Amino acid sequence: MDATHLPEVTAAGVIIKAVLILAVIAAIAGFGTYIERKILAFMQRRYGPQHVGPYGLLQLAADGIKLFTKEDIIPQHANKIIFAVAPVITAATAFIALAAVPVFPDFTIPFIDVYVPSIASDINVGILFVLGMMAAGLYGPLLAGMAQANKWGIIGSARTAIQFLSYEVVTGLSILAPIMMVGSLSFVDFNDYQADGTWLVVYQPVAFILFLIAGFAETNRTPFDLLEHEAEIISGYVTEYSGMRWGLFFIGEYANMITIGVIASVVFLGGYNDFWIFPGWLMIIGKIAFSFFFMLWVRAAWPHVRPDQLMWLCWKVLMPLAVINVVITGIVIMLVQ
Amino acid sequence: MGLEQFKNRNVGTQNYKTLDLDHTPVTGMGQFKQVVSRTFKPELFVGLWVTFREMINALFRGKMHTTQYPFEKLPISPRYRAIHDMLRLLESGHYRCIGCGLCEKICISNCISMDTKYDENQRKEVSEYTINFGRCIFCGYCAEVCPELAIVHGSRYETASEQRASFSLFEDMLTPIDQLNLQQEYQGFGAISPNADENIKKTPLAY
């Protein structure tokens, strides 16, 4: 698509988009907990929540009320400021990252004629910004674990540091190959690159898999949920958290899951382009939904790994593969040109 | 005689499957092969398939495993030891308890107490009987020791109450007289063994 044909991006449009992202994603992040419990339950042939509201749909509200009304406890020896700020960092970085991610195709609101862009802020280094923001999100768990004066928290922080930093490398390197192909860091350009219907995953299957694996690690999902692994370290960095502060970490985590889903969809799976008879907005929702479902599915199916296996996987398998993939991609691009 | 049979302490039919575990590779090449084989074998996908299949089973094939407890209840074993029942004689409807006090004596948590007296029919009458369920540990000794099969364990296992020490009186546990036809014999400790007749000798009678 040619940028010149687009209507003017107004402040109202951006604000509407921002509110949309915040409201919808925050709600979806909460709703994700319901979905997760339901899916996991079904996969274990259970019902999951079903008594609060129809099909247990209002479980989210019940949990929300519970979290909001719970006593806010800050441990005696905790560093109170950092303890209070840490969950905000996690949630904030997760939502800030979404600012540069295209969630829906752009559209114009009828009657008031306000153009809502596909992306709140289509900065030309979008991918770098998103990856950077998500990387900054590591400060949430890190600071939380260190501030709470709890040994399990400290272990959680340590794991945060090694896991997030290590897999940042894999994420970066794996996504480098598509970037090289598209030649832009803007998500809109990625989307447009695949407008012909050929998804990037066809050219970059290895990069896709590597990105997906790293994405699990970045979002702290099973099988890489070592930061707060209950069986080993109680609750890791959230050991001392309760109430809404605890809730913020999980809104952040689910927002990150959506972000990863969006990036995977836009970068590798054809973005919000129309596909066959399906409109773009339906396609993107479907893709994000599937990636979200996939994360839950994996959690239901697979055991988690040991920390040493995690590091081993990162540095001995994934990182070399990513580098090789970049090199091969480079050679192919060079030869094609 | 060997001691092997004593060393085998597994109880049951011994119908176990042994897991076919690989040996841990020692050489670098071996380790590499293991990684490759694990990476390209679709084992991970088997896991995904199994969970997905179960979800399908649960949602569409009616194989949901959950019993929705307060609304649905599973049948319990007749030998289950829940809140006690006091049984009646089927013929006369009179309660079976003769007031011998053995349950009171054997009770290891000292929660049974009874008052007895000499009644107008020259029989021992149980004027009051209580079990303190705040103390009862449901060991079943009372049912086991009862010579009349009068005190037995029933199936009422929902014992949450507002008071920790909730007492139960004789009348509460006694089979309601209008439900005498529904009275079940207890099959747990204290019940008559199926071969009871073989274990006793006959006393001659002059009648």
Add this chain to the structure above:
Amino acid sequence: MSEVQTVENMVSITIDGVDYKAKEGEYILNAARANDIFIPAICYLTRCSPTLACRLCLVEADGKQVYSCNAKVKEGMEITVNTPDILAERRAMMEVYDVNHPLQCGVCDQSGECELQNYTLELGVDSQSYTIQDTKREATNWSSVLHYDPGLCIVCERCTTVCKDMIGDAAIKTTKRGGEALDKAWKDEMPKDAYAMWNKLQKSVIAPSNGTEHTNCSDCGECVAVCPVGALVSRDFVYTSNAWDLKRIPATCAHCSSGCQIYYETKPASIEDRTEKIFRVTNEWNYVSLCGAGRFGYDFENRTATKDTAAFTAAVEAFKKAKVINFNSVITNEEALMLQTLKEKLGVKLINREARAFQRFLGFYGEASGQSLYSLNFKEVMASDFVMSVGSSLRNDNPNARYAFNNVQKLNKGAGLYFHPVGDTLVPTFGKNIEMFAHKVGHEEAALLFIIKLFADQDKLPASVKEQLESDFVELLGGDTAKFEKGFDKMMKKKETFSLMVGEDLYFHEKAENLAKLIAVLESSSDVKVAMIPPKTNSLGVALICDLDDEAEGYTIGYNESGDFKLSALGDGDLDMPAMNQQEGTLTNMHKRVTPTNAALEYNGYVLNDIVREVASAPKETIMWTEHLPVSKGFKAVEFDSLPNHYTNDGVEHRGYLLESTSVEVEEISVDKFDDANALEGEIAYRCNPQRQFNDFSDKAHQIFEGFGLYASPTKAEALGSKVEVEFANGKLTLDVIVDERMEGDIVAIPDFKSAENIYELFAGSRYQTVTIKEV
């Protein structure tokens, strides 16, 4: 029994190949028991004659089968307890006992403490070979306290034996059951003894011996105690508790001076009321026999819920201004010592009428004889073979003295002389060789002189006595001289040990000093040894511990007695005190034994020790006084907690300790001349309690029914009418007339067990008073 018999001749016997020593003349069974060897036996009672009802005690002695309860040991005897034949006999007997025995062990009041059960298991009876049609036998109530279920009865006759040999009532006997006759075919099939036993068992059942439905007895309940099965139970106890639920508290009965060993058996009263309640009283019936008051008069406790501080402050104030403390003998040695301490520190006077009379009498006796205490205890009386009683209404004053009198007749082939103004129909039935003298009131000296004449060595007598012996005492005392002289020779045959029991009549006698001297003379000049019956529970202890006063005026504190400020264990005083079943402490009984008693029931109020601590000084606990009891009076400086309280298998009593008696040399005694004119004439009242009443506490107990009234013999009662006014020199009483079928003569008895009635005042220091009785 213990102390005197250790020197007896011992013989060597062999039981199952092991050598043992046994007392000569001992039954094999007792010898075995003393040596901790088990021989099965149901019907035998240690202090009674063998019944030979159960035949289980069959053993082989020197190759012959004998009943060990009935065969005496001989030097070198070889005894085998079990032989195959004997085991077959015993098993057959147990099977016979189990024939038709109701299978209601679950509800039976014996609740497992059943000898039938024990022996059935012991002898391995696991099947039944015999059978006969059962006879319908209905449970009945024999009296206000006795319940008999003949269905459970195995007719071991222990109840009839103890009633006859120990208690003396002989109120029950075996009678015809009216059952099916035994099939003669059994005779060839079963062992000989078992058949004989069964034959007798099948025919008999126990019933009141007076031929009616109800027993006419003293309701002592000893038959209930000895019953090996649940056939005899006290009516109040039937189906109320299992034996295993009851906590046994060893104690000493505090109703009379016998001070019998008892166990209070307690458990929470009911499901609603969790306070401990006494359900029954049991005893070591092989070694001690209780009376009705001891067995059934147990619920006299003072149920005070809290400490009443206001009343306590008032009590302390009252003690500070008190001039007199008026108390009775239902008190422990420790409390008596506290009162004595108060006397020494505060100068109060101590009044205790019965103990004072006894103290004076003991004092006179001591001066005359040189002995601080009387010579015999009542266990020794029981072991003698000629027993006499002067000055005591034996049936009413002290059950143990009566049992001793009876037991001497029954077991020692003994003889007895009973001197008392109030005639009695029971005492002569104790044995064939009993002579009863219903003498005139005031002729007690004559009775003693008569005994001196009969038994004393004339050469040892002081002149003042010797000169009085000329008169015809038999005639004087109301007997027939010719008949007596004939009978007396028979009575004296093969007699070795002689005992005399003296009672309360003498202590309250005008000529008490002279009587005491006569007793001393009797002892110094003959083989007769004397035992004294202390008038009330702990009169002996109080008499030894307290320095009692005769008269006192001023502000009075009454302890279970009347006074300006009243301490009472009955719950009706100004400050509550614990009753005897709520106290620990020691009692001094008539056996000259200091026995410990324990608290059976909780008591929440103040005790005397608390008051003594406030007004003088006292240790923390009442029982800390025990070791301070006066050693000079024969007590020992022993801590309460180290006092034993049990019997051993050979019947030796290990309860507390015996008082030490000291003796000094004395000069020749000079006695006053007996004056015939002292005899009382006219309508005479006698201060005497009915059989199971001793004090306010026995009266409070709900199973003691004997009321407060005028007791008279049947003929006298008829003459008096149903309600009378009795006029004394210093007051009058209106009383219901109650018939005592065992009284004889015209003297009426007025009880003193109600302290509120001030009977002692009316009788003015004597046990007999002339009165005017009018029907109202």
